[in-house]
Each structure stands twice: as structure tokens, then as C-alpha cells.
Amino acid sequence: MFKKYNPENQPKAWLFLLPSLAVILVFNIYSLFRSFNLSFQKGTLLNHSFAGTENYTRVLKDPVFHKALKNTAIYAFSTVPIGLILSLVIAWIIFEKVKFKNFFETIFFMPYVTSTIAIGIVFRYFFNENYGIINYFLSFFGMKPINWLNSVDMSIPTLIIFGIWSSLAFNIIILLAGLRNIDEEHYKIAKLFGADDWEIFTRITFPQLIPTLTFLLTVNLISAFKVYTQVFALFNGQAGVANSATTAVYYIYDKFHIANRPGIAMAATVILFGIILIVTFLQNKLLEKVND
Structure with missing residues (x-):
């Protein structure tokens, strides 16, 4: 009797997977447990001792961390829906109205x-109060120059605009792929019956x-809660004026690399991980009800 072929039970398959599994084990799983363990330690990275839940208490009582979470939430719940709506509109226009689709896909x-740091440098010139192209266009409508980069009130709105633009490329490509997978017969039948x-x-x-939108919503929301590179690039290595654009990940970076408090940084990391997990779970449950 010959057994049926089952690729999941082939030893050779696991042999080919070993390099990838080793990388995931070292850089993902081990790092996760290492961060969790370090969150209960105090002192430096090389010289630390057990501190219990002291780091978590300090982080939860830190007003800077509360501000960072607030900024992160505002950024995430503004950037993700606006970015998805704009991406859907642009993808639909390219798919239906534009002839040279491949050319525009390459552009988007x-x-x-492209490096986010490089794009951030360009956007710093766009947002410049004195000679930025955005204020130049706004002047045609009689508006005064806006201090996009050096104002406490404008730091988060500027970051949101940059974040929306940064998310468009990936979203448009995925949505165009989703549009291509729709059977054209549906459109032919709909037009035959006079649908506009x-x-x-x-x-x-x-x-x-x-x-496709469910996938993009999940990925974008997780990425938005982990926003850091956009802040670093847009505000030239700072978190805006008076740390007005501090986000959760920037707070972790500051505690780990600048303040040399790895225990506090890892405690903030674990808290952020839990928040992302809860938000993603609630989002998926909500989307399941909507789909039903």
C-alpha cells in the first residue's frame, strides 16, 4: 500500500524551511521574549537587576507616554481611513479611466x-514656512503662510498629511491587484442591464x-501604531517642537537610545504590543460583523 503524498509531512520540506525558521526564531520570537524579560529589569543594558513591575508603573504614570499614545491614536485613526479612501478612489480611476495603467502603477x-528618510527631507522643503511649495499654492487662495514644522499645533496635522501620502503607494498597488481579480463578466452583465x-x-x-480592504485596514492600522520613521524624517531627528509629535515608538526609541533606560523602553514596548493586539482583535471582530 502506497501512502498519499502530503507535502506537510515531508522531512525535506522542513529542511528547506529551516533557514527561514531560524531567522524568525532569533529575530522575532527570541526578541519578543527577551524584550518581555528586560521590561522587568532596571539599570543599563549590560548591567541590570530585577525590578518587578516598577518599569510598568513608571511608564503608565508618565504623562509623556500618555501624550505619545494620544498622538499615535490620532495619527492612526486619521491616516488609515483617509488614506484608504483616497487610495480606493485613485485605484478605481486608474483601473477604469486611464489607458496606460502599467506606467501609472510604476509611478505610484x-x-x-524609496527611503522614507529621503522622502522626509523632500517634504521638509515642501512644508517650509518661507519657501515651501505648499504655502506657495495656498497663497493663491489668499491664505497666510502656515508654520507646518515649527508649531506645536501643526506638528500632528503635518505628520498626518505625510503619513497619508506615504500609505498611498502600497494601498493603490494592492487595490489594483484586487480590481484585476474581479470577473469582467459581472461588469458586462451590469452594463447590459443599464447600470451606471x-x-x-x-x-x-x-x-x-x-x-482586500480588510487586509489593508489591518496592515495599515498596525503600521500606523508603530509610526516612527516618518517622525524622525519629517522633523529632522526630533519629535517636533517641544516633543509635540512624540509617538509611542519614538518614546521607546528615546528611552532606549537617548535616556539609556532599556527597562522602561521595553515596558512601553510590551504595553504598545498589547494595545495593538487588542485594537487588531476588536477591528477584526467588527469587520466580521460587517461582512455578515
Whole structure:
């Protein structure tokens, strides 16, 4: 009797997976447990001792951490929905109205493979109060120059604008792939019965894109809660004026590298990990009810 072939039970398959599993084990799983263990230690990275829950108490009582979480939440719940809506509109226009789709896909994908630091330097010139191109265009509408980068009140709005633009490239490419997977027969039948563009979009395109949008919503929300590079690039290594653009990950970076308090940094990391886990779980439950 010959056994049926089952790729999951082949020893050779595990042999080929070993390099990837080793990398995941060392840089993901071990790092996670190491961070959790370090969150209960005080002192420096090389010379530390057990401190119990002292680090967690300090982090939870720190007003700077509360501000960082607030800024992160504002950024995430503003950037993600606005970015997804804009991405969906642009992807739909490219898919339906533009002839040279491949050319525009390449243009929109270029920011995704470009260094965020390099893009941040360019955006610093765009947002400059005196000679920035954004204030130049606003002047045509009679508006006074806005201090985008050196104002406490404008730090988060500026970061949100930069974050929305940064998220467009990845979202548009994934949405275009989702649009291509929709059977064209649906559109032909709908047009045969006289459906207009809005009816086709709301009754065929959007329902078919719900799995893609669910994936993008989850990925974007997790990325938004981990925002750091955009802050570092846009405000030239700082967190805005008077730390007005401090985010949760920037707070962790500051405690670990600047203040040399790895225990506090890791405690903040564990708390942020728990928040992301809870938000993602609630989001998935909400999306399941919407889909039903």
C-alpha cells in the first residue's frame, strides 16, 4: 500500500524551511521574549537587576507616554481611513479611466521603494514656512503662510498629511491587484442591464474588494501604531517642537537610545504590543460583523 503524498509531512520540506525558521526564531520570537524579560529589569543594558513591575508603573504614570499614545491614536485613526479612501478612489480611476495603467502603477509604486528618510527631507522643503511649495499654492487662495514644522499645533496635522501620502503607494498597488481579480463578466452583465458607474461600483466592485480592504485596514492600522520613521524624517531627528509629535515608538526609541533606560523602553514596548493586539482583535471582530 502506497501512502498519499502530503507535502506537510515531508522531512525535506522542513529542511528547506529551516533557514527561514531560524531567522524568525532569533529575530522575532527570541526578541519578543527577551524584550518581555528586560521590561522587568532596571539599570543599563549590560548591567541590570530585577525590578518587578516598577518599569510598568513608571511608564503608565508618565504623562509623556500618555501624550505619545494620544498622538499615535490620532495619527492612526486619521491616516488609515483617509488614506484608504483616497487610495480606493485613485485605484478605481486608474483601473477604469486611464489607458496606460502599467506606467501609472510604476509611478505610484516608486515612493514605496524609496527611503522614507529621503522622502522626509523632500517634504521638509515642501512644508517650509518661507519657501515651501505648499504655502506657495495656498497663497493663491489668499491664505497666510502656515508654520507646518515649527508649531506645536501643526506638528500632528503635518505628520498626518505625510503619513497619508506615504500609505498611498502600497494601498493603490494592492487595490489594483484586487480590481484585476474581479470577473469582467459581472461588469458586462451590469452594463447590459443599464447600470451606471456608481451602481457598478457600489454593488459589484466594492463588495468584491472587501477582503482586500480588510487586509489593508489591518496592515495599515498596525503600521500606523508603530509610526516612527516618518517622525524622525519629517522633523529632522526630533519629535517636533517641544516633543509635540512624540509617538509611542519614538518614546521607546528615546528611552532606549537617548535616556539609556532599556527597562522602561521595553515596558512601553510590551504595553504598545498589547494595545495593538487588542485594537487588531476588536477591528477584526467588527469587520466580521460587517461582512455578515
